[in-house]
Amino acid sequence: MSPAKPARKIKTRRDAAKRGGPGRKSAGARTGGDRADFLARAWVMEVEAAERYAMLADAMEEHNNRDVAELFRKLARIEQLHADQLAAESPSARPPGLPAGGMRWDEGEEGPETADPGDLHYRMQPYHALAIALACEKRANRFFANYARKARNPAVRKAAGEMAEEEAGHVRLIEDWLKRTPEPVSGCDDDPDPPVLSD
Amino acid sequence: MTTAAAAVPLTAQAFKTDYRPIWCPGCGDYSVLAAFTKAFAMLELRPENIAVVSGIGCSSRIPAYTSCYGFHGVHGRALAAGTGLKIARPDLTVLVAGGDGDGYSIGGNHFLHSCRRNVDLTYVVMDNHVYGMTKGQPSPTTEPDWDSKLSPGGTGLRTFHPLVIALAAGANFIARAFSGDPNGTAQILAEAIRTPGFSFVEILSPCVTFRPEQRGWKDQVRAAPVAPTDDPARAAKRIMTDDGFNIGVLYKGARKPFQPPVGSGTRLPADLEAEFSI
């Protein structure tokens, strides 16, 4: 894919290494446990990603950016579908809630596939949103690939490998999607009106 | 957990409402909201047993975005309202939330005395160094040379140092968090809520509209390189000398919270009459 040309004030692409936690050292892949543990982690990751996309969709809808809202909504549905598939595959995959103490991840403190709300802009274009999604899918792919490499349990290695493949598919999908999406024009985030006063 | 209904912990999502934030997309407060809900889920709380109290400003809109009981009061007085609520209803988990203008400027006196009083509540300030809702005026944490319409060329005033002031005034728990790390923030919030007494969590939360350069904070923040201390002198030195981007729990004391006993008196109102009778 061609490098995105983000508009002046919109920055949507980041180095994944800078992601999330403020310089927290990665504790190394937490790759112990059995297949059920792995699936639970994967499920939490997908659900968190879905919920975050839904939140971003809400934010864009509230700010009358319908195109991007729809795109985030679509991404939310895809991630939720993914989570549901995992749950269907192994009912034990679905933990009752966020694990006490929160889920720790290799890359930063949020799930590898979870988009950062800080990357949004109310005038952002679908192209920017897809760039965010692409970064998420790449992180997810890297996460599972890492998992597959380091896990000692063969069943986990197999499952993680499959997930990494799946995420790689998503990466390709979004790259194609980006190719079909017009690049943002310069000044797309201009707003002739000043911000409004509220409270 | 004492009731059957409370046996199943809720997910973070259960602490959100369908009412959509008016915050600008990109605003750090979205992530703070996410951190709130994650912390509540982690602590296995129930929304009906939490009250989120706020004043006025962008960040003070947060109560209605949670599924908890909320109180959106007047500018600068959130800590007072939260204090009254917690003292009258010690069974509730009380969080007071707001911004730097609300908490450090108009509400400065309540900040000092809440630290002193040490009521068991958690005070969260989403600090973006600017008044957002009134279109970008300098706040107490704004840099002295930051140019604005109201203070052209900057205020020329040194910035307020909320953490060291909280420490000096007696806050029992002091932490700095960064909105760009909702899970890390959730961990800090959960610890703040769990710690008895007045817990103060300053969250660096960028304003992408009036301080777009704050998008760069994510590259400046780092985990505080040292473990939390219970020694106020050490904490003061650390807080005074860091560059404002050390993230983590910076001080954690063991001071007894202020909570007068509620409901211990069992006399009837009519019993009070005796002192007036001739």
Place this chain on the structure above:
Amino acid sequence: MAETPLARPEASSISIALTGSGGAGVMTAGTMLLNAAAEAGWYGLMVRSSGPQIRGGEAAALLRIAARPVDCLDDRFDLVIGADWQNIHRFADEIPLDAASVMVGDPDQGTPPEVFLKQGPRLGHVPFKKIAKSIPGSWPNMIMLGVAAASIGLPLDALRNALRKSYKKGGEGLAASLAAADAGIAAAQALPAIPRLVSARRTDKARWLITGNEAAGYGAIRGGVRFAAAYPITPATEVLEWLAPALSRVGGILVQAEDELASINMAIGASFGGVPSLTATAGPGLSLMTEALGLAVAAEVPVVVVDVMRGGPSTGIPAKSEQSDVNIAVYGLHGDAPRVVVAPNSIADCLTATQWAVHLAECLQVPAIVLSDQYFGQTRGVVDRPADLNFIGERSRAKGGAEAYKRYAATPSGVSPMAVPGTPGTAYTAEGLEHNERGIPSSQSADHVAQLAKREKKLRLHDYGRHWAELAGEGEVAVVTFGSCTGPVREALARIAAEGGRARLVSMRLLAPAQPERLARALEGAKRVLVVEQNQGAQFYRYLRAHFELPGEVRSFHRPGPLPIRPGEIYRQITEWSRA
């Protein structure tokens, strides 16, 4: 004791001032005299007047003791007993004398100030200090007490009982004080006589010794208040000081706040938590609280503020009375902000009015201001025990249900059930921004119009019953007043009635929301209406003019504090008007 010649005339009320500078103990002596009068079956009251000094300043205990209940100071004083006369001229306006008055002083402390002497009182001398020196452990003020007791014909056992009660441990202090009082009684025999007070009628009526500030505190607890936030301010502090231990005895709490902004917001926060709440303050504090009171209006959180009015504006005259907070109480919030304003009409009514205010605040989910004043607040009176009232704060509470909870739902009464935190299924955000029925902020006109109407309607539709005012008498002349002016008006009307005249009293307890229909009915047939109040700007009169129809000819009698409005002034206003 004090068996003075039977030829002495009797009076139904005697007024006595005890004066002296710091260390003289005139307040203690005055309190004991009032206690003793209460023991004797009499009624009475004591007003404290002091210089601004924290210690050592000049002070005057202004007492009125009577065989029947009294609500105000009289037009004049029968007796002034001065430990000394240093700076006592500053009280000249507060202690009017005439040729029938008696001034008693210590000859070693010089002569009374000219400003008193020119009013022609008879003079008497008692060497208080010398006598006190001759009785080891005694104080001059106890000799003053004896003089006062003898002068009014106070039964000896009542005086002794009162002294015993104040020296609970007995001992040498009590013995010395008893001896000193006896010496005062003996010394009184040689003094010019004043009328003796008619003996108390023995009744079964329970009586209380109480200040308006204590009564307000007790009324709050009776109404259901269990949380108070406090910031000290003269002359309201005693409400809070009385409440601090009292609340804890009934399972409630009082918290001292860092300022009035905090105290009102703490009270509102606690009330949001479901606990009926109150704070007490005076004008400067009320000014600071108005923003938060507007929040309580908009967010519909019940809260009660007792405003013990003092001279204003600004810091004004902190320790003296004035009814000049009418405007801020009825108008002092920004926006259209309906609130309840209630004014007690006597010391004892501070209980009733405050209890009622709690009831109204809770029922209507609205802030209620109780307009007391320094006179009520800091005057200790012997009063009939107020009747028990059923006014308990009963808030309409939401129950958790399947329906999406609408905190600010439109209801026929305008009052919507309020959820208490801790209740599952009814979480909402109490909102100071204009909002829709769910409490979600809204700037849409339909929501603003609907919510404004709801908040206005709930106050308008409520049936306030007979407590809206105290009505008495009949006739074509009517006096409309409120608060501490009620006492002198009542007494003026009694004098007119004693002379065969007829006039009616309307003392409004409910100032806001205005009840124009009720006042119109109360004034039906009135040809002359006199409006009486204690402030410079005729605030109450103008409020009545704005919101009520007043029949016939209407006059305003108003003047600022700190001097109390006296019965004679009102009597003259009415009688001179009748002759005009």
